[in-house]
Amino acid sequence: MSFTCTCYEQIQAIPYIEPALRDQRANLIAELTRIAISAPDLPSAIIPLLHHLITLAQADGAMYFEQTDTAFQICANVGQPPARPGIDHILIHGQVIDAILGQTLCTMPNVIFVDDTQVEPKAHALAQIGVSSIAIAPIYDKMHLLAGALVMYSYDPQPWSTIDATMLMLIAGELSHLTARLDRESALRQTREASLRALGLALEHRDAETKGHTDRVTNLAIQLGRRAGLDAHALRALRWGAYLHDIGKIGIPDAILQKPGKLNPLEFALIQMHPQIGLTFAQELAFLPSTALAVISAHHERWDGTGYPARIAGNAIPLAARLFAVCDVYDALTHHRPYKQAWSQEAALREIQSQAGQHFDPQLVHIFTTMLTANTP
Structure with a gap:
C-alpha cells in the first residue's frame, strides 16, 4: 500500500x-x-x-x-x-x-x-x-x-x-x-501556587513580620534545598510549606503576635501551639504533600530535641523542616522585628554557625554557609 x-x-x-x-x-x-x-x-x-x-x-x-x-x-x-x-x-x-x-x-x-x-x-x-x-x-x-x-x-x-x-x-x-x-494540571498547580503565596503574604502582614519575609525565606529555602539535593517535587512541596509555615498563627491573639517586648511563659506557651494549629488547618488542603505539612508542623523543632511542639531531634525531624528552620531564623535575625533590631549578615551567619548541632542540622549549616559565602560579592 x-x-x-x-x-x-x-x-x-x-x-x-x-x-x-x-x-x-x-x-x-x-x-x-x-x-x-x-x-x-x-x-x-x-x-x-x-x-x-x-x-x-x-x-x-x-x-x-x-x-x-x-x-x-x-x-x-x-x-x-x-x-x-x-x-x-x-x-x-x-x-x-x-x-x-x-x-x-x-x-x-x-x-x-x-x-x-x-x-x-x-x-x-x-x-x-x-x-x-x-x-x-x-x-x-x-x-x-x-x-x-x-x-x-x-x-x-x-x-x-x-x-x-x-x-x-x-x-x-x-x-x-x-x-x-x-x-490542565499545570494550570491547577499555578492556581494553587498563587493562592498559597497570597495566604502566606496575608499572614505576614497580620503577624507584624517585616514586609517581604514570606518571599525572602521561601527563595532562600529553595536555594538551600537545591544545594541539599532535593528534586523538583520536593522543592515544590518545600515552597508550598514555606508559604504557609506560620499559618497556625491565625489561632494566636494579635496582642501576643504584636507584643514589642519579651513574652511571658503563658504567652510563649500559646505561641508554641501555632505549628500544631497550622498543621490542623493545612491538613484541610488535601492537595498539600506531606513535605509541605512537615515544614508547617516541625520548623520549630531543634536538632538537640529541645524545640517544639513534639521535641523530636536529629534526623527524626523531616529534612524540609530542618532546612527551612535555618533559613527562617537567618531571615528573622537579619531583619527588624518589634522586639529586636536587624543583625548584620555576618553576625547572623556566625549565630547560625554557633547553633550547628544544637538548634540546626550541622550538615545543613555547612551547606548554608557555603551558599551564602558564594553569593556574597
Whole structure:
C-alpha cells in the first residue's frame, strides 16, 4: 500500500487482522493509555512512545517536535539519524517538517505520509540526507491548536501500511490527550501556587513580620534545598510549606503576635501551639504533600530535641523542616522585628554557625554557609 501526503481519513479499514497483530495492537493501546494517565511530564512519556512506534512500524527512527513561535524544535529522538551533512541543522531547526509541509501542517488535521521522498517534490530535502520514507502526525493542545508533530522515518523506501498508520494515529492521539492533561494540571498547580503565596503574604502582614519575609525565606529555602539535593517535587512541596509555615498563627491573639517586648511563659506557651494549629488547618488542603505539612508542623523543632511542639531531634525531624528552620531564623535575625533590631549578615551567619548541632542540622549549616559565602560579592 502506498501513500503520498495522504490524510488518515482516506485510509481504508483493514478487512482482517492476524490474531498476533490484533493482540499486539491491544497491548499497545493498553500501554499507551497507561502512559497517558500516569506520565508526570511530556519528556518521560515521549521516549517510550517513540520506541513503541519504531518497533511496531519497523521504522529506522522517530522524533517529536514541539512548535515554538518561530519554528519546530526537536524535543525527543529515538533511532540513529542519517550521518549526512546538514542533518544537525535540520534536526535542531525543525526543517524536517517544513521541508515537506511548509504551512500545511497547521491546516491538515490528520496523519500525512510520504512513501518515497525521491518522487515527492516537497520531500527532496529529505532524500538528500538519506531519508526515503516519512510519516508525520500533528499533536494538538487542549485548545485544539497545533502544539507539535510526531515523525517517523526510514532510510529505505517504505510503503506505509494501514497498520502503521493506525499505530501512528494512536500514539499521536495519546500524546494530544497527555498534552491536554498536563496543561490542565499545570494550570491547577499555578492556581494553587498563587493562592498559597497570597495566604502566606496575608499572614505576614497580620503577624507584624517585616514586609517581604514570606518571599525572602521561601527563595532562600529553595536555594538551600537545591544545594541539599532535593528534586523538583520536593522543592515544590518545600515552597508550598514555606508559604504557609506560620499559618497556625491565625489561632494566636494579635496582642501576643504584636507584643514589642519579651513574652511571658503563658504567652510563649500559646505561641508554641501555632505549628500544631497550622498543621490542623493545612491538613484541610488535601492537595498539600506531606513535605509541605512537615515544614508547617516541625520548623520549630531543634536538632538537640529541645524545640517544639513534639521535641523530636536529629534526623527524626523531616529534612524540609530542618532546612527551612535555618533559613527562617537567618531571615528573622537579619531583619527588624518589634522586639529586636536587624543583625548584620555576618553576625547572623556566625549565630547560625554557633547553633550547628544544637538548634540546626550541622550538615545543613555547612551547606548554608557555603551558599551564602558564594553569593556574597
